[in-house]
Amino acid sequence: MLKNALLLFLFVGTSLCKPLHKRWDDLKVKHAWVDGVPKGWEVVGPAPSEERLAVRIGLKQDGIDDLISHLYAVSDPNHDRYGQHLTKAQVDALSAPHPDSTGLVEDWLSHYDLLHSPECQMTRSSSGDWISLSIPIGQLERMLGTKYYVYKHSATETTLIRTISYSLPTILHDHVTVLTPSTYFSLPKPQRQTSFIEKVGDYAFGALNEAVDIVTNGGVEDSSLPVSPTCDHQITPSCINALYNVSYTPVSTSNNSLGVVGYLNQFASHSDLQKFLTGYKPDAINGDFTVVQVANGGNNQSNPGLEANLDIQYSLSLSYPTPNIYYSVGGSPPYTPDDNTRSNTNEPYLSFIDYILSQTSIPQTITTSYGDDEQTVPPDYAQDVCNGFMKLGVMGSSVLFSSGDNAVGGGDCLSNDGTNSVKFLPIFPATCPYVTTVGGTNGTNPEQAVYFSGGGFSNYFGRPSYQSQPVQNFLTALGQTYSGLYNSSGRAYPDVAAQGLNFQVITGGNIYSVGGTSASSPTFAALVSLLNDARLAAKLPPLGFLNPWLYSQGVKGLNDIVGGSNPGCETPGFQAVKGWDPVTGLGTPNFGLLKDLAVKPTTAGGSAKKRDFSEMGIPRGGW
Structure with missing residues (x-):
């Protein structure tokens, strides 16, 4: 009897165990x-x-928390592991x-x-x-x-x-x-104001010089001259160089590169680039970029995109002769209802992250000018994408995104959380705490916030420690203004800013004047690429994840912007003020000062012991 009872118990236990687990x-x-x-x-x-x-x-x-700790250790200039970026093998082990x-x-x-x-x-x-x-x-x-x-x-x-x-x-x-694919409906949009696209003229040397009244020397832009008054309404590479104190020729071109990421069938044109360089950067004539097609991304040279040309023409002309790579990421449109072919899942950020993290080497600087309302992105999806950018940072890549062109919020500013209430609408991936987000400015004397510059506070991500004090200073001064319209404890953005209006771009043989933070991000990224070149030339590792450095040492090399605002959602928006603000961040670059700060030896203040990576079963290493 006891034996039969035991067998019955074992049978019942086994049958219950399987459905339970x-x-x-x-x-x-x-x-x-x-x-x-x-x-x-x-x-x-x-x-x-x-x-x-x-x-x-x-x-x-399993090791994501350790990986985040590594990111802050190698990105903090006051830590004794600053610059000791992880290898792909080390990141894979922790991932x-x-x-x-x-x-x-x-x-x-x-x-x-x-x-x-x-x-x-x-x-x-x-x-x-x-x-x-x-x-x-x-x-x-x-x-x-x-x-x-x-x-x-x-x-x-x-x-x-x-x-x-x-x-x-x-x-x-x-x-x-x-x-x-499941609940991700968001369509990444170029952060480029369509209302600021104006055709200036057909491309020809005569038309070009007539349309763009720039300071010239023998018909060629001279970036050594002071900022021209015409830069207030027509931005060219020489305007950027003069305004941001850029006078540097890259020397580490064999081990430094700049990546530009494009989506939505936006193709960068080689021929348009040559025309652009002929008129605006003649010392870079015959400079070119390589194209990497990701997830069936295209490269239709007969159908260039204004967004792609804007990005590559300014990233390349400002960083020349640094190698530039244009990543054409597929994913739009994914499905035609009347066919029965396998559909593209249109998860563009994940497609790029999957690709770039599978590579043995990655660009030291990466810029992307796309985004969408944070509330349209599922939180779990946003977290995984953000973690992907974090991995790029811990491996030594500086990842930059445009802050968006909807100021504090676009459209009707209605939330989709069930309350249907009016709120400021932040932009993702600009709100990811592991990227450097670039807002927009315009004008030169003085330079001020451009009114569409996206900025605010994330509803998904908490405020990171590297920006605690500067953001709290702003919030204290703001007081109860806009209470309830934004998440005061959220990750604040943008981090920095750059010019974002009246960029002269050549597409399809025509000159266009283009505005948007789509211009600001590749502009700032090009200067970061130059900083990385200077560090590599000094036998230092690249900057990697920028924000801890920017909010501590790098801020000394930024121009504080104290004029302008980003009105939206039927409010005046946030005001650009002394110190950090959610319109222009910490400010715009002074490259000469930033370069001196970037190559200056750091005195580590951290007391943490250097980790022995052998405990992870993988060798130490990095840049």
């Missing part, structure tokens, strides 16, 4: 939009159940998921016969924190307890296959950070 039908919501279909999107119809989606599953990284996470996700996929299916084309990232595979939509719907539809964006007519909510088995919630 592996209940794949015990679903819990991972993310859902409160107001249903996001604003600006409409349902076209059900997604075809047999079509396959390229799915990414993000696994929780790896816990074996339990890997095992559970594999068990889940095996339950649906996906783990070893050749049709799934499963791959893993080098650290194992991402699993990518192809899954039929009908099967994915059963796994996630949801329904996918084809959605169309009313303004752009872009179509996506998405869902407004998805669930995961309860047991996976602590192991999976995000699954895509």
Whole structure:
């Protein structure tokens, strides 16, 4: 009898154990939009159940907190490990998921016969924190307890296959950070004001010199001369050089590069660049950039994009002869409702991060002029993207983003949190605490904030320690003004600023005057690239993640902007004031001062012991 009872107990225990720990039908919501279909999107119809989606599953990284600690250690000029950036192998080791996470996700996929299916084309990232595979939509719907539809964006007519909510088995919630494509509806937009695009004239030397009344020396721009009064309404490379005290020729071009990231079928034109250099930077004639196509990104030279040309013409002309790389990232449009081909998932930031983190070497400086309202990005997605930029920083790359062109908020400024209340709307990825965000200015005497310069406070990310005091100083002076319209404890942006209006750009043989923080970010990034060149020439590592340095030592090399504001949401917006402000950040660059600060030996004030990386099972190393 006792034997039979024991056998019965073991049988019941075993049968209960499996569903207790592996209940794949015990679903819990991972993310859902409160107001249903996001604003600006409409349902076209059900997604075809047999079509396959390229799915990414993000696994929780077991050492992510250690990785963040490393980032601040190697980025703080007062720390004894300043500049000791990690190698790809070290970052991969700290990015790896816990074996339990890997095992559970594999068990889940095996339950649906996906783990070893050749049709799934499963791959893993080098650290194992991402699993990518192809899954039929009908099967994915059963796994996630949801329904996918084809959605169309009313303004752009872009179509996506998405869902407004998805669930995961309860047991996976602590192991999976995000699954895509799911609830990410955001379309990254160039941070370029369309209202400030004005055709100046056809490209020709005569038309060029007539259209752009610049200070010249024998028909060639002379950057050694003072700032021309015409720079108040026409910005050219010589204006930037004169205004920001730039007089430096790169010498570390064999081990320094500048990356420019573009999305949405924006292609940079080689021929337009040559015309631009002929008129505005003749000593750089025949300078060129390389193109890297990511996630089926294109390179249609017969259809150049104004955004792409703006970025590359100023990044290259200001950093020449530093090698420039244009990353053309695919993802728009991903789906045509009347075909049955495999759709592109249109997760542009993740596509770029996946690619760049798989490379053995990365540019020391990377600039991106795209973004969208933070509230349109699922928080879990935003966190994983932000962590990807953090990894670039800990490996020694300075990552810069435009702050946006909607001032404190665009459109009706209505929140999508269910309250439908008026609030300031911050921009992502500008709000990520691991990137350097660049706001906009205009004018030269004095230089002041341009009124569309995006700035404010994140609703997703808390304020990082490196900016605590400068931001608190601003908030103390602001008092109760705009109380309730912004998150006073959020990551504050922008960090710095640069000119953002009246940039002369050549596209398709025409000269355009262009405005937007799309111009500010590549401009500031080009000067950061020059700083990295100077450091490399001095046998120092590149700056890497800039913000801890900018908010401590680098601020001494910035021009404080104290005029202008960024009105929006039916308010006057924030005012540019002495010290940091959410319009121009810490200010605009004085390159000569920044260079002296960047190559000056640092006296480490940190007391932490240097970590022995052998405990991680990988060798020490870095730049």
